[in-house]
Amino acid sequence: MSLSTAEEQLMQLLWKREKAFMKDLIEEYPDPKPATTTIATLLKRMQDKKFVDYKQYGRSREYYPLVKKTDYFSKHVNGLIKNFFNDSAGQFASFFTRETDLSQKELKELREIIDSQLKTKQS
Amino acid sequence: MSLSTAEEQLMQLLWKREKAFMKDLIEEYPDPKPATTTIATLLKRMQDKKFVDYKQYGRSREYYPLVKKTDYFSKHVNGLIKNFFNDSAGQFASFFTRETDLSQKELKELREIIDSQLKTKQS
DNA sequence: ATAATTATTCTACATTTGTAGAGTTAATTC
DNA sequence: GAATTAACTCTACAAATGTAGAATAATTAT
Numbered sequence: 330m331s332l333s334t335a336e337e338q339l340m341q342l343l344w345k346r347e348k349a350f351m352k353d354l355i356e357e358y359p360d361p362k363p364a365t366t367t368i369a370t371l372l373k374r375m376q377d378k379k380f381v382d383y384k385q386y387g388r389s390r391e392y393y394p395l396v397k398k399t400d401y402f403s404k405h406v407n408g409l410i411k412n413f414f415n416d417s418a419g420q421f422a423s424f425f426t427r428e429t430d431l432s433q434k435e436l437k438e439l440r441e442i443i444d445s446q447l448k449t450k451q452s
Numbered sequence: 453m454s455l456s457t458a459e460e461q462l463m464q465l466l467w468k469r470e471k472a473f474m475k476d477l478i479e480e481y482p483d484p485k486p487a488t489t490t491i492a493t494l495l496k497r498m499q500d501k502k503f504v505d506y507k508q509y510g511r512s513r514e515y516y517p518l519v520k521k522t523d524y525f526s527k528h529v530n531g532l533i534k535n536f537f538n539d540s541a542g543q544f545a546s547f548f549t550r551e552t553d554l555s556q557k558e559l560k561e562l563r564e565i566i567d568s569q570l571k572t573k574q575s
Numbered sequence: 576a577t578a579a580t581t582a583t584t585c586t587a588c589a590t591t592t593g594t595a596g597a598g599t600t601a602a603t604t605c
Numbered sequence: 606g607a608a609t610t611a612a613c614t615c616t617a618c619a620a621a622t623g624t625a626g627a628a629t630a631a632t633t634a635t
Binding site for chain 2 (some may be wrong): 337341369384401405409413418419422425426427430432433435436437438439443450451
Binding site (some may be wrong): 473474488511570 | 581
């Protein structure tokens with residue numbers, strides 16, 4: 330089960346703050362802010378889907394993610410790779426570096442990373 | 453407007469064949485194949501969304517994509533980058549090379565690409 | 576011609592998603 | 606301690622999605 334668009338957006342906010350009360354999450358939204366009940370519903374559904382949980386503090390709940398952003402993200406990318414690149418990460422990577430507008434600095438950084446990875450794999 | 457999951461799946465098939473009659477598309481599905489009416493509905497919706505069009509041949513239609521796979525794909529990745537990496541492609545790239553299991557060969561290829569891109573940007 | 580087949584449209588309906596009002600319970604203020 | 610506020614839950618409802626039957630139109634086989 331995965332998150333819907335609205336849920337994912339909310340999840341982003343939660344990832345950003347690590348943990349938060351509903352109140353705080355709503356504040357993060359730009360105007361016009363959604364109704365509290367809207368967010369309550371989303372949070373409930375996200376609980377059902379096992380993406381968040383909470384700690385009760387008095388009458389309010391502090392929500393926190395059950396899924397790491399990077400994990401969630403990886404799944405996404407892997408889905409994309411599977412669909413669009415025949416399950417070849419390499420194919421994806423080359424497409425990506427070609428199509429995306431990386432600055433010279435970014436490209437160099439990336440090469441650094443690759444070099445260090447190559448070294449690691451060497452041994 | 454973007455494609456729903458089922459529509460996207462169908463779109464993949466259409467991209468694969470460049471163009472196809474409904475019949476052919478249905479054949480590509482693994483069993484249990486969807487009802488023809490299901491596919492017809494999806495194709496209709498995809499037309500409305502301007503993702504496909506068709507040429508009439510006698511009583512049947514040969515469908516073809518209006519959107520290139522790479523363009524569609526780019527939009528996806530850019531969405532991901534925006535959401536997960538604060539709109540920094542570089543951040544995404546480094547995450548990607550770190551997290552994905554690229555083989556040594558793939559890494560080398562990738563470095564080649566980066567080098568050639570660096571050269572291009574130099575001038 | 577008539578029956579069977581094919582391709583498409585129209586209609587339908589359950590599920591999921593986006594959004595929020597109304598009601599309930601507990602805490603806070605006057 | 607009565608009124609107000611805060612935090613949730615329950616219910617609702619419209620729009621989007623997934624799926625397909627029934628109806629229609631055209632085509633081919635008998």
